[in-house]
Amino acid sequence: MEKDYIILGIETSCDETAAAIVKNGKEILANVVSSQIKKHAQFGGVVPEIASRQHTEQITYVLEEAFRQANCTWDDIDAIAVTEGPGLIGALLVGISAAKALAFAKKKPLINVHHIAGHIYANRLIEEFEFPLLALIVSGGHTELIIMRDHGEYERIGETLDDAAGEAFDKVARTLELPYPGGPHIDRLSEKAEASIDFPRAWLDEESFDFSFSGLKSAVINYVHNEKQRGNEIDKAQVAASFQASVVDVLTEKTYRAAKRYDVKQVIVAGGVAANNGLRKRITEKFKNTDIPVYFPPLELCTDNAAMIAAAGSILYEKGRFAAWDLNGKAALPLT
Amino acid sequence: MNILALDTSNETLAVAIQKDGKLAAEKMTNIKKDHSSRLMPAVVGLMEDAALEPEHLDKIIVGRGPGSYTGVRIGVTTAKAMAWALDIPIVPVSSLRALAYNGRYFDGYIWTFFNARRNAMFTALFQFENGKLVDVIGEQYAVLDDWFAALKDLPEKAILCISPHIDLFKETIELELKNRTLFASDANRFLRPGNLLMEGAEQQEVPVHFVKPHYLRMTEAEANLLKGKEQ
Numbered sequence: 001m002e003k004d005y006i007i008l009g010i011e012t013s014c015d016e017t018a019a020a021i022v023k024n025g026k027e028i029l030a031n032v033v034s035s036q037i038k039k040h041a042q043f044g045g046v047v048p049e050i051a052s053r054q055h056t057e058q059i060t061y062v063l064e065e066a067f068r069q070a071n072c073t074w075d076d077i078d079a080i081a082v083t084e085g086p087g088l089i090g091a092l093l094v095g096i097s098a099a100k101a102l103a104f105a106k107k108k109p110l111i112n113v114h115h116i117a118g119h120i121y122a123n124r125l126i127e128e129f130e131f132p133l134l135a136l137i138v139s140g141g142h143t144e145l146i147i148m149r150d151h152g153e154y155e156r157i158g159e160t161l162d163d164a165a166g167e168a169f170d171k172v173a174r175t176l177e178l179p180y181p182g183g184p185h186i187d188r189l190s191e192k193a194e195a196s197i198d199f200p201r202a203w204l205d206e207e208s209f210d211f212s213f214s215g216l217k218s219a220v221i222n223y224v225h226n227e228k229q230r231g232n233e234i235d236k237a238q239v240a241a242s243f244q245a246s247v248v249d250v251l252t253e254k255t256y257r258a259a260k261r262y263d264v265k266q267v268i269v270a271g272g273v274a275a276n277n278g279l280r281k282r283i284t285e286k287f288k289n290t291d292i293p294v295y296f297p298p299l300e301l302c303t304d305n306a307a308m309i310a311a312a313g314s315i316l317y318e319k320g321r322f323a324a325w326d327l328n329g330k331a332a333l334p335l336t
Numbered sequence: 337m338n339i340l341a342l343d344t345s346n347e348t349l350a351v352a353i354q355k356d357g358k359l360a361a362e363k364m365t366n367i368k369k370d371h372s373s374r375l376m377p378a379v380v381g382l383m384e385d386a387a388l389e390p391e392h393l394d395k396i397i398v399g400r401g402p403g404s405y406t407g408v409r410i411g412v413t414t415a416k417a418m419a420w421a422l423d424i425p426i427v428p429v430s431s432l433r434a435l436a437y438n439g440r441y442f443d444g445y446i447w448t449f450f451n452a453r454r455n456a457m458f459t460a461l462f463q464f465e466n467g468k469l470v471d472v473i474g475e476q477y478a479v480l481d482d483w484f485a486a487l488k489d490l491p492e493k494a495i496l497c498i499s500p501h502i503d504l505f506k507e508t509i510e511l512e513l514k515n516r517t518l519f520a521s522d523a524n525r526f527l528r529p530g531n532l533l534m535e536g537a538e539q540q541e542v543p544v545h546f547v548k549p550h551y552l553r554m555t556e557a558e559a560n561l562l563k564g565k566e567q
């Protein structure tokens with residue numbers, strides 16, 4: 001595209017109410033996220049109905065702040081991109097209802113975006129893509145390996161067969177009685193101990209790029225339970241480090257194998273768990289002696305945000321692929 | 337004055353447009369299909385019928401519930417976003433009050449309710465005084481027995497019952513309130529979209545950021561947390 005264009009992105013698929021304004025799919029003009037983490041912390045996890053209620057109360061504030069930060073008016077906006085799914089259905093519907101209303105009121109095209117495509121495109125706000133590229137998406141809801149041969153073209157080569165990596169982090173954190181959200185606590189504790197407990201690593205089939213974390217999760221829970229029964233003090237740091245090492249090993253190894261097999265030019269690690277230091281170190285180390293660059297979006301772009309939705313929506317905007325007024329939220333949605 | 341009014345709090349989808357001060361178009365459906373995919377097409381279609389552009393709108397009126405949590409949010413979020421983008425006033429109205437206008441010329445109590453499951457309802461009691469709708473018992477979440485007890489305490493006047501969910505409770509109502517209750521005819525059990533315009537004219541504008549659904553119930557998670565703290 002020769003002409004500059006600006007997209008307003010909206011994301012409400014889980015517990016962040018977010019709006020962002022992005023130029024040409026690459027340049028962030030505003031990126032506003034209203035996090036509900038504190039609200040959900042007292043329940044030990046995201047409560048979908050509370051998330052939806054919060055989105056409805058926050059949405060216009062967040063939009064207004066995005067326009068203020070970007071110093072934009074409606075005249076500058078060329079299209080509106082919104083997360084269609086996957087995610088919590090009630091939460092998704094708030095963003096979608098708002099996006100449709102704005103698109104109608106301001107006569108802008110509406111673009112439906114896949115949440116995972118958003119996570120991948122978060123990285124394009126930092127670094128231009130080179131194809132083929134491999135993306136590892138790790139979050140509370142997803143663990144997937146995706147090959148992209150061109151913009152907007154996704155081939156999923158691996159996914160989790162049970163728990164997502166982030167989910168395993170949360171459950172292990174709960175077992176260790178760490179505060180919610182548990183992932184960052186496990187990461188921090190891991191740095192204080194050696195991974196000396198031998199927890200299982202699910203490699204599955206030699207050729208498989210799929211993941212499984214439920215066996216590991218159960219092994220950790222059993223270990224903690226047994227130690228408690230024996231009256232042994234639990235070294236939380238040691239358990240955290242051993243658990244994290246197991247997750248990181250599998251993620252790193254499978255990503256490496258996939259990168260080699262598909263002869264990719266770039267590796268992108270995205271999603272909330274991409275903020276994990278242990279994972280960042282291991283993957284960086286593993287690819288150090290290859291000519292494949294590995295990118296991790298900065299922390300604020302790893303977690304859910306709307307800039308990534310606007311960035312992924314930019315590709316659809318360039319292709320002229322717009323949504324109709326009957327756009328609906330989809331709790332489950334394949335990435336195609 | 338051009339006004340868009342909408343309500344998706346319950347199964348009824350209601351959209352009305354007032355153009356130059358007069359009711360110009362209405363759409364009401366009472367089918368069990370999702371509001372999310374159907375609300376905007378309904379709004380767009382009616383606006384076309386009324387030959388109005390979004391920038392011609394002067395005000396938005398929205399039913400803020402009670403009803404289905406998801407349904408209320410779809411309507412309220414749509415209305416909020418539109419009012420904010422167009423920078424026009426938004427007037428939230430009670431969906432129970434708006435429904436009560438179906439009984440406008442009834443001389444007695446007007447009782448509206450929506451099913452709230454588990455033998456409970458979102459409900460309120462009104463009457464018209466000098467053409468104005470007045471609350472007799474304000475909107476609330478009530479289990480059936482408590483509600484019937486409250487009604488029995490009131491002066492003996494005829495009650496007109498208006499609700500899309502009459503059939504769910506009809507036998508119980510007839511048993512509890514004997515011959516005091518009249519039931520609205522089928523066509524009058526659902527929110528007539530134009531009612532939103534009438535009720536909207538009675539209510540005040542609310543700053544758009546403050547507009548939110550009236551669920552009348554906290555979430556289960558919050559209720560459980562509160563219970564835990566009390567123990």
Ligand SMILES: [Zn+2]
Nearest residue numbers: 115119139304
């Ligand atoms: Zn996400």
